[in-house]
Amino acid sequence: MRVDDLPEIRQLGLFASMSEEHFEELMKAAYLQNFPAQVELIGEGDSADFLFFVIEGCVELYGTANGREGVLALVRPVGSFILAAIMSDAVYLMSARTTKKSRILMIPAQNVRDAFEKDDGFARSIVVELAGYFRAVVKEYKDLRLRTGVERLANRLIKYHVSQGASGKVKLPCDKKTLASILGMTPENLSRAFGTLKAYGVSVDGGVVTLGDMKSLTVLAKPNPLIDDPST
Template sequence: MGHLHVPLLNKITLFEGLPAATLARIAEAAGVQRFSNHGFLFREGEEPDFVYSFLEGGIVLVSGAEGHEAVIEFYGPGESVLLPAAILGMPYLLSARASSDGQALLVPASKLRALMNEDAALAARCARVLSQNWRALITQIKEIKTHGATARLAHFLISQADRSKGPATLVLPGMKKEVAQRLGIKPETFSRTLKKLRAFGVECDGDAIRIASMERLTALVDTLPA
């Protein structure tokens, strides 16, 4: 846990807009950790020692036994994970596996909890970030409960695309297998569904996707039954 430059903290959404004094106190206690692709940063059931925020690279949150796991969500640069476990001091519900090489900023959970109780700005910031996380999960649950595989995949592609009109591109945030499980379907179904979308202007080369027309894809979603 070295001496850290405050500017690093500015890359993290969680710490956005906090007063300099607060940032300084966080920086004091924080450290940086490198991680490499496919490695686990932490596992389900462990006690939360840190909040992880990503400076570079990303991870995928998974749960369950290897080979039979559910993928919850992908996280990348600027984002933080497992704030809830750290705040409550309860065991992680999920494991994090790196989906690329990268580095994370680690803030000790105990330090964060202590600061939150004194510093309204920090606590309020945490509440806002948690609120956004909550909304993201709600969106995912609605999606799973109301749409079939095709619509889910289409929505996902739309949400990841770099533009919202005309042609767009994106690169999948993890292995196809992982994206499939994020969507709640099997890799085989993912593959077949993606193929179906070719008829609607979705081309795929490795983990890069090209969407010929966002409008066309959006229109497709409305057409779909479930």
Template sequence: MESQLTHAVTRNPLVGWMPPADRERVLGYARPAAFAEGDVLFHEGEEARAFFLIVSGTVELSIAAGGKRTGVVGVLSDGESAGEVAVLDGGPYPVTARALDRVVALAIPGGTFLRHVEERAELMRGVVAGASVKLRALMRENGELKAMPTAERLCGFLLRLVDQADGMAKIKLPFEKRVLAGTLGVSPESLSRAFGRLRRVGITTGRTDVVVIRDVAELRQLVVAGSLGDVA
């Protein structure tokens, strides 16, 4: 657990860049928090009193309208954080954060964190820069996704889960297909159609969260060449 904690903290763009003494100080006032699958870390619209640095597990971020959850806007994992933008700008949480599996996190009190970084200008600049890096990455990722056909979005995601260069691969999706659809910016129906038509290039799946890729190298070549087409 100690190695997981160290890895997560050093990866986090808000905290990982800090001098060791400041990182230790953050760990001193952060509170350990554990969530079971389905538990809510915070609700959209609530006062942002803390942000959560994920040590292990997966967290879904969703937005709602009229009291109903309407879409997944992001999925976070080890080393990422949820709720930090609301803490920094003093507004309410703009999304709801929900655990997709067992999640271990650090709850970092917003007021204490802000007082800490406001003590030195370089700390505040670093925190703002870290938040900016995350926002820019999200904007770039969303822009790239919107420009890609559904088939390429899906195949690109699957290839990121594979740790081999060629041959057949059997992978387990890290979350439900409903969440995957939201992450890719498509409807569940479009995702289902994409999976169905991708059988022609050797991608098969059933009602479970297991996906089989017939030939990883062949699929990667198709993605790079942009020859998959939009199957949704």
């Protein structure tokens, strides 16, 4: 498949200030592929051979240790992942799998590093991208470290609510099993956390959650822009 069909890639912050020539070169080396759901694209510990972009669908980044597994993030269109491993020329720290049928752009690591050496605009864009990644993980860390499960859920609901237009209803972006893992809890405890939030005006109907008492929910959640606001 030709990559030229993807103007959204060219528009990405990462490539916006890259020269046309270098961009062409990168795209010539790139692969665009469709994957079914539940395909493991990379495994932690593998050497970083490709930089990935999610064009369509959704990819889950997760880690394993001591017999446990946890999802760190979902990547949706158009997002990249594991840029840091590429720039460090190191192994991946996280595994990645598709959660549904997905279209993925893969750029060989060496081409990315070559472009980084040749193209100053690209190098600077990578700084901005990595700084944003870093700050996002720090926020995840604080969320996990400083809040209980119920608080994490409450804040996540408020966050989704805002990003979806604050209509009073929230559409969950994934199934509850995955949401639980994103929030750092088991599915059982997510169910119970929803139960706890009933007293704060939260009612659940399948994948749709109604926030009926924002005031008391907010008192419980204590939302914090330094954790919850993706733009800070």
